[in-house]
Amino acid sequence: MRKTYVIDTNVLLHNPNALFSFEDNNVVLPFAVIEELDNQKKRQDEIGRNARVVSRELDSLRETSRLSEGVDLPKGGRLTIELNHSGLTQFPQGLDLEKYDNRILAVAYNLSISGSEPVTLVTKDLNLRIKADVLGIRAEDFYNDKVDYDQLYTGTGEVYLSARELDKFFKEGKLCLNSHAAIPNQFILLKSSENPSQSALARYHQGAFVPLVYGEASCWGVRxxxxxxxxxxxxxxxxxxxxxxxxxxxxxxxxxxxxxxxxxxxxxxxxxxxxxxxxxxxxxxxxxxxxxxxxxxxxxxxxxxxxxxxxxxxxxxxxxxxxxxxxxxxxxxxxxxxxxxxxxxxxxxxxxxxxxxxxxxxxxxxxxxxxxxxxxxxxxxxxxxxxxxxxxxxxxxxxxxxxxxxxxxxxxxxxxxxxxxxxxxxxxxxxx
Structure with a gap:
């Protein structure tokens, strides 16, 4: 089933190619997003550059069809700039329509109650995700470039060897083990399975464990x-x-x-x-x-x-x-x-x-x-x-x-x- 993703401005300012990251689903940009991009385009930093990149992409897509009616995206999705669905009549009292965030929120809310496709608000704004949750709108961060930090590669590991294999490493200055492949330039603590106090530090290089070359070096007085x-x-x-x-x-x-x-x-x-x-x-x-x-x-x-x-x-x-x-x-x-x-x-x-x-x-x-x-x-x-x-x-x-x-x-x-x-x-x- 196709899904509809309503995109917040901060997602595009974070990654100007985010428009093309939603496969064959519907991508909706509230008109408030265009206004926010316009407000940021003159900045001389990364935010301003990203705003200009997104604007150029939208201008290019505009040549194929009217953005308000929907244009096809390369992966089979469809992009629409939403002019309607911005009313807050069914929202709780106190939400200010002058705020861009609330106008974006209103588009997501009204699309969710008027259509048959699941609607998700995509935003990097934590508070906007909280507000969406209160209103019953599905909301999530932009995950296309996210990594599970708890599982982040550390660059190190441990391998237990026989005493004979560890001796071979010391004598030959190299050890190939088909049963213990590692990541290029990963550092491994080689331990004897028979005597854990015997160990060596190694780097995985071109399919083999090799000794450290520079570990004891002194650079500019630092060891x-x-x-x-x-x-x-x-x-x-x-x-x-x-x-x-x-x-x-x-x-x-x-x-x-x-x-x-x-x-x-x-x-x-x-x-x-x-x-x-x-x-x-x-x-x-x-x-x-x-x-x-x-x-x-x-x-x-x-x-x-x-x-x-x-x-x-x-x-x-x-x-x-x-x-x-x-x-x-x-x-x-x-x-x-x-x-x-x-x-x-x-x-x-x-x-x-x-x-x-x-x-x-x-x-x-x-x-x-x-x-x-x-x-x-x-x-x-x-x-x-x-x-x-x-x-x-x-x-x-x-x-x-x-x-x-x-x-x-x-x-x-x-x-x-x-x-x-x-x-x-x-x-x-x-x-x-």
């Missing part, structure tokens, strides 16, 4: 303090692994390790021409253009955690701040807002995107497609700490990337769980 940090260093220092994702709570060392390796690769090994660091500027809508001052002065408040880590890494210098300024002047270090990376091709650079959990899947795709030849990109973040009101642990871009990229040979991922900043910080992350 791994636990096995998960060793796994992170293994991914960060391997130039064949082009996409690295590190997930963990504050204090697990994910950003510090990424910065330390980035400095090592750029300044010591000359493997990359520049260390490019970026993070979403969520509190100000990704647009810093209206703020006074130089780019550095504009970015400083939002990049302060990065500056803190960099100054820690240069703590042995007399004037860490001047050293960082000198590296910036020489083009070896660049701190950039995400909004200015769009449209660029970035070759032979070591890119770090911090707080990547605040990016939507569409924004992650935009960032990844900027990666040029011989560039490595590292994404760090904590999906349990999200500032974007329309993202959660399951729908953010970092979680999405981990799930989509996990089977690729050039990608690696690890979840860091042990806090190393301080005992207080670790307890705060766990208990508060």
């Amino acid at each position: 791994a303090l636990n096995k998960e940090q060793k796994f992170a260093l293994e991914l960060l220092l391997n130039d064949q692994i082009k996409v690295v994702s590190l997930v963990g709570r504050a204090g697990t060392g994910k950003t510090l390790l990424a910065l330390a390796v980035g400095l090592e690769k750029v300044l010591e090994e000359n493997a990359y021409s520049r260390l490019l660091i970026t993070r979403p500027v969520v509190p100000m809508g990704d647009d810093i253009g209206f703020l006074p001052g130089t780019k550095e002065e504009k970015l400083r408040p939002w990049m302060q955690p990065i500056y803190d880590n960099l100054e820690f890494l240069f703590r042995n210098c007399q004037e860490p701040h001047e050293v960082l300024q000198d590296l910036t002047r020489k083009g070896l270090l660049d701190l950039e807002a995400l909004t200015y990376i769009r449209g660029r091709s970035i070759p032979r650079q070591f890119i770090i995107c911090d707080e990547a959990q605040n990016l939507s899947p569409h924004m992650i795709k935009t960032l990844i497609t900027r990666v040029g030849e011989d560039t490595k990109i590292v994404l760090t973040g904590d999906p349990e700490q999200i500032d974007n009101p329309y993202l959660d642990a399951s729908s953010n871009g970092l979680t999405y990337l981990v799930e989509r990229m996990k089977n690729e040979d050039i990608s690696g991922h690890v979840v860091l769980t042990k806090g190393e900043r301080s005992k207080v910080a670790e307890l705060g992350g766990k208990l508060l």
Whole structure:
């Protein structure tokens, strides 16, 4: 049976291709959605760009038939812009028709009581879903790019071996086991089934378990303090692994390790021409253009955690701040807002995107497609700490990337769980 999906504006601003994600069902856009898109189109951030993309798609569809009468979609569905069904006469008193959300809600409600097909309101607005439930309207989040966060790939695992197999791993530096396939670049704790105290750390590479190469390395004075940090260093220092994702709570060392390796690769090994660091500027809508001052002065408040880590890494210098300024002047270090990376091709650079959990899947795709030849990109973040009101642990871009990229040979991922900043910080992350 065909279903009818009424789409809220925030779904389209989250993913401008969402119109084409409902297979052969009916897709309804309340007229209020068009008005909201029009209100957002002049913004110079991702929201504004997505609004313009949706408007162009609708304009293209308009050429085939009148949108108010319905146009066919590529997968067999049908899109209609709904001008009617917006009355609130049967609604409880107090709902304000001047509010776009209530007008969208009214369309879903009136379609549900006037038609034979099941009607679902699709919105990323939690409160609107609650209001819909109160009125007896089926409502759900946009699931097309959601991942079950509780089942998120951790990048690690355990395998029990015989003592003979473990000895073979140590002697030959490689172990092929057809009975224990793993994901490319997954880290495995190999344990003896006869003596669990005998173990080894390995990475799964080209069908075999191989020893760690970089786990004991020191980068810019930073060493791994636990096995998960060793796994992170293994991914960060391997130039064949082009996409690295590190997930963990504050204090697990994910950003510090990424910065330390980035400095090592750029300044010591000359493997990359520049260390490019970026993070979403969520509190100000990704647009810093209206703020006074130089780019550095504009970015400083939002990049302060990065500056803190960099100054820690240069703590042995007399004037860490001047050293960082000198590296910036020489083009070896660049701190950039995400909004200015769009449209660029970035070759032979070591890119770090911090707080990547605040990016939507569409924004992650935009960032990844900027990666040029011989560039490595590292994404760090904590999906349990999200500032974007329309993202959660399951729908953010970092979680999405981990799930989509996990089977690729050039990608690696690890979840860091042990806090190393301080005992207080670790307890705060766990208990508060």
